[in-house]
Amino acid sequence: MNSFIYDIPTKVYFGPNQLGNLGKELAAYGKKVLLCYGGGSIKKSGLYARVAAQVKEAGLELFELSGIDPNPRVTSVRAGADICKREGVDVVLAVGGGSVLDCSKYIAAGACYDGDPWDFSSGAAAPERALPLITVLTLAATGSEMDNGGVITNIETKDKIGRGYPCMQPKVSFLDPTETYSVGRYQTACGCADILSHLLEIYFVPEGGSMYMLDRFMEGMIKTVIKYAPVALEQPDSYEARANLMWTSSWAINGMAGALQNCGWTCHPIEHELSAIYDITHGLGLAILTPRWMKYVLDDTTVGRFREYGVNVFGIDPSLPTMDIARRSIELTEDFLFNKLGLQSTLTEIGIDSRNFDIMAGKSCHGEVLKGYKALTPEDVRKILEMCL
């Protein structure tokens, strides 16, 4: 069992009617606030007005960066960092989903850096400090509200790179499940696929790479997604469903459950190459990849973990043959993603063919090996992609 450092200092206000604490939390970090958001959805929902009122009431000065895209661009990072430098911003306030939060993390770090913030994604530099970041979450998916990572896309170089730095950890996050009532069916489904993928990436580790207590925690979260995602699709204003999904999205990826993980991730790096080229929704790409990856890595050395997954998550009869349980667990994962969530099940359906598979396979392996649950060569990744057609 590995040693680890647990360090998740983000304070979370969870529930409705917590936004009244935003002003004082912002004021604790300074006077000038850069509000970062995406399209106009927070104006439509009234959240923008409530946030702005908090800023005003606390006597703070507001600057804005809007138009942050899904799969956020380094161009937005640069623009935000420039505002911070020019205006002497004290604290960054991200209001939105994972893309807005990810982008804001890099803005907060870029504000304290003389060079191009793309350096933090390319690996040319690591930020040592960042402006304090406060987030108001509107989508349960990426877990960005409680971790220090973010994924930034560079359209020019067709790169989509995820990295994390301790200084980018949000100081405070506001999680109000009612803010996600207005998230549409498709985005809700993609968000849930993303949460599930985070959990599966950390659940599938070689024998001895985990801890019983954390395994049960992960299984509980996987069961939560499987139970409540369909409820949220049918009853978008089910507080119980939205709250369970939102809190699970944070804990799936904040470092707690995966603290002991002794291997890298698989589907995320491959999906990043997919959406770097095709700009598809991250959760959809993960949904299509995940069961194919599972089938590809299932063998005599991994079957034990699949059995555990099948028995503990889906309640499959433990007296069945081990390989049967494993296969059934993958079928039930597919059933959840494609039938229960109703997501498209193949790349073909979303207009992606094999022409860029070699490029994506090579990039996700960094030209060598993708060190995930099972180490994969570019040839392996290509085969998985072919299974997705």
Added chain:
Amino acid sequence: MNSFIYDIPTKVYFGPNQLGNLGKELAAYGKKVLLCYGGGSIKKSGLYARVAAQVKEAGLELFELSGIDPNPRVTSVRAGADICKREGVDVVLAVGGGSVLDCSKYIAAGACYDGDPWDFSSGAAAPERALPLITVLTLAATGSEMDNGGVITNIETKDKIGRGYPCMQPKVSFLDPTETYSVGRYQTACGCADILSHLLEIYFVPEGGSMYMLDRFMEGMIKTVIKYAPVALEQPDSYEARANLMWTSSWAINGMAGALQNCGWTCHPIEHELSAIYDITHGLGLAILTPRWMKYVLDDTTVGRFREYGVNVFGIDPSLPTMDIARRSIELTEDFLFNKLGLQSTLTEIGIDSRNFDIMAGKSCHGEVLKGYKALTPEDVRKILEMCL
């Protein structure tokens, strides 16, 4: 479902060979360190020498308070706070189990307070600030390493009072499961009973008072205690058992799992009155009380939650009649505490009779009602105590 604030900023170094980080963590908070510990066990185990070497290597000045008792006394708190004031201590370092950690929290707060630190226990005053606290844990039980609470005993007034204050939250905690290899059979059993009690106190909440995702987390932790406590008793140097128990002890009570809890605790307040008078081991008192409390509160309004506990924790056949499942879950809890852990099962066995029951019942209800899972009058508490004879 309640709203809540999640705020657990303690950084944790988990695993063996992490103590090399102690010096730099201490140095981040100042130059003068007060080392607080109990009897001589940390000298015997060599931990004292390793901690002292870290302090020395970091160029820090060391002061000491030893002799902190189980059920720590306010006299130790006063002595520690006095050293801090007299010597201008910058940071408090607690090395030991829950008692040492609890006492150190009040020392850290008392160091910044002009009055008698008992005021923080009696409720006459609340600490607004405290010296930074770093802990090195040697026993998996109270969860004090990751929360802001502590229980202090006043022998003169026969009071034993638990309270928590945000400023007393440890900044950093070192959790090395191998440090608990030397914990004896009886103390290991009592520690596990304590962890289980923390989980049951927060698990049993009125309908609608919890969240599916957190229920599954709690059940996973309860299963962890039930699985690994017997292993730790038989193989004291099982890293897997000790690590699972240690990390569970922290998460059982740090505020995460019980964030939504909408009622107070029951067995802890009653046990505090027991051990305030008889100075018994906290975990033993909880073990004796817990199943009797369960039996006393089981009725048509609570049976649903007991059923959930029985099915999800013990795997009892869900097709059985609800009340049968509930009763069986209590029997299995008793079996765990008294057979698997081998703890004494009655107050009579440990020499306690009914003569102080009225005093204890009255005090645990503060003269009125104990607002736990089911509200209990002093008469109810007396009946539960009688069931323990």
